[in-house]
Amino acid sequence: MRLDLSSKLALVLLLWLCAFLLDWSINLILITLLILVRYLLPGYRPQSARASKSFNKFLFYGGTIVFLFAGINALFLRGGDVVLTIATLDFHEEGLMFGIRTAVRLLLLSISILLFFASTPLRDFIRFLQQKGLPPQLVLVLLLTLHFLDQLPARIHQVFVAQEARGAPVRAGIFSRSQALFSVVSPLVLSSIIESIDRGTALEVRGFLHKPVPMPAAAHEQRSRNLLTAAVILLSVAIIIYSVLRWLLV
């Protein structure tokens, strides 16, 4: 099943609603489904090995930290019964439940966003935003940012090596290193301003912003809101109504 970006974004918003409105146990099931969904739905397959690695890394480290956090809460927030005692350490129910609820919510929020970006090439996302009315200047800012992001790490390394060769105290004490920070950032900013002036001129002399810039449309993009998006929105409304009713009745 192919998913367009509108549906995927609607699903992210639905998951945010779930994270705040539904019980942690339901959210835990949703997290499990989300982890599986990238293997089951082609639209959610990671778009690159790097994206897949980043997603797995987050699951490993993020998962470990949030559940560690749940345990520490159970130690420090002393409310309710003691549910577990290890040596002299008492783990309390209130802290544990607070920790679990927080951990599950945080994981669901994070995974919903990560899954979207891991399975969506950024250039497609930017094209989608443009189709939805993002002004051409902002589209260009985003695309140029990707260009700078490609170049900056190498440039930072170059400047760092050059400053070290010139005797900048890049490996001295903390105070000297802080001073070296200036000598690394300064050439970067200066060269970026020079490049920006040239690039700005180059864009203008190619007619940019004389008129709006149409971008080539992505072949698989669907313009209209499809049935799936509508279904996700309906489900979101249902969850809100359910939560309000539950709040009123309890």
Add this chain to the structure above:
Amino acid sequence: MAARLEIQGLSVRYSAGATPALNEVSVGMAAGSCCAVLGPTGAGKTTLLHVLSGVLGRHHSQVVASGSITIADAKFSPLPKIIQFPLVGLALQDPSVQISGIRDTVYDEVQFTLDNLELPSHEIRQRIPPLLKRLGIDHLSHRNPTTLSGGETQRVALATILAAQPSVLLLDEPTTALDLTARVKLHRILKSLREKTTVVVTDTHVDFALGVAHQIVVLDQGRVIFDGTPREFLAALENFESVLPAASWRRVRTLIKTAKEQPGSPHQRLAGRLGIV
């Protein structure tokens, strides 16, 4: 269609009280001709191109200027305040910044210019392939424009401007980073533009300028110190020794020497056309 260019009594200071970047410049260029503007660093060559393209008027609000400029039928007094694209196309000194970095292929990069002009897609399809072929970069059509060699980048940058079919093409030091082969290719491209586009090229390579231009203008400290044909320029060559780079002189001397020593060579043909052998 090529356009006539007329600059009359143009003076430009970047701010009130600053030294003039251009001082009483008066030059006329016939439609479809090629004019090479020579001079040392800081002579005002780039400023002149930025004035003609509208870049200076648009971005330097503190500029103080007088005189007038006529491009085709449009008269600006003292200088254009908006970018004159696509009437005037400007190729910047560093071709890599002319590549936007936001399109994935050379074809799309050239298309970006035409998208800006909101040309219909059938016209875009008609324009780009022959242009890429003419510039000898059709084989690069699907390559990423940020991964090309210096000479290839130069020609792609030129394609991004020529795609709009400007009446006046301004080239700022186009040969600075080019090797001999790339310079020869650029030379051919500029020759192919004759009659179709008015070309103004600033350059420090005197031999290159002599090979492409109908008219040579020498600027020094913002003033025009010579305006004439390449033949006239060569006749008065010794007058400009102090204002042009030593490397350029070496090249002109090599050109004359090779032309004398190697009958039938391209150097001799050029030298013969220029009347220096």
Add this chain to the structure above:
Amino acid sequence: MKRSIRQRIADELTGAALPFVAFCIALNLTVGQITALLKIPLYLDSIGTVLAAVLVGPWSAVICGSFANILASAFGNPSMMFFIPVVIVIGAFTGYLARRGWFKRWYLVAIGGVLQGVLAAIVSAPISAYLFSGVMLSGTDFLVLYFRAMGNSLLDSVFYQGLTSDPADKLITYLLVFFLVRGLPKRLLGQLRGASNIQQGQAAA
């Protein structure tokens, strides 16, 4: 005549400003590489936003901060998405200070940096507390926990944690930007509309 937000953004993002703001976003996202290389325990992740606010204007700074957070989410730090209100405040407040001429003198910059830090802590506290219960998956989580164990409410704990790091970080960011832009050639700065924000004796934009 009142101009729309779209027009104001379009007015700011012309010429060199457009690629420069893109650079500032990229700088926000990669400055961590510099601090890691130099082993300096600072975030400085709003340095691009502050640069954009001072050299271009408040709308550009707001865009810079917002886009940087969206991209940071895409690159593996998803919680950044929810802190967009904080970077909007940082961009707008810094842009306002710059326009009022606060970036012409170092002591005003220092005061502005501390104020900005407190403001950032105030805006981020409710987001951090109510959306994430104070958990940001970083070392500062333990500080929040410490304040809570001392008997403070969740919101207070998150706010106190913010106060321990934000003012110092923003003060250093502000001062770094101040000295950076002072060292830039005037002719280059003249091509960015915020130049009058930093040059002595000139009316702010």
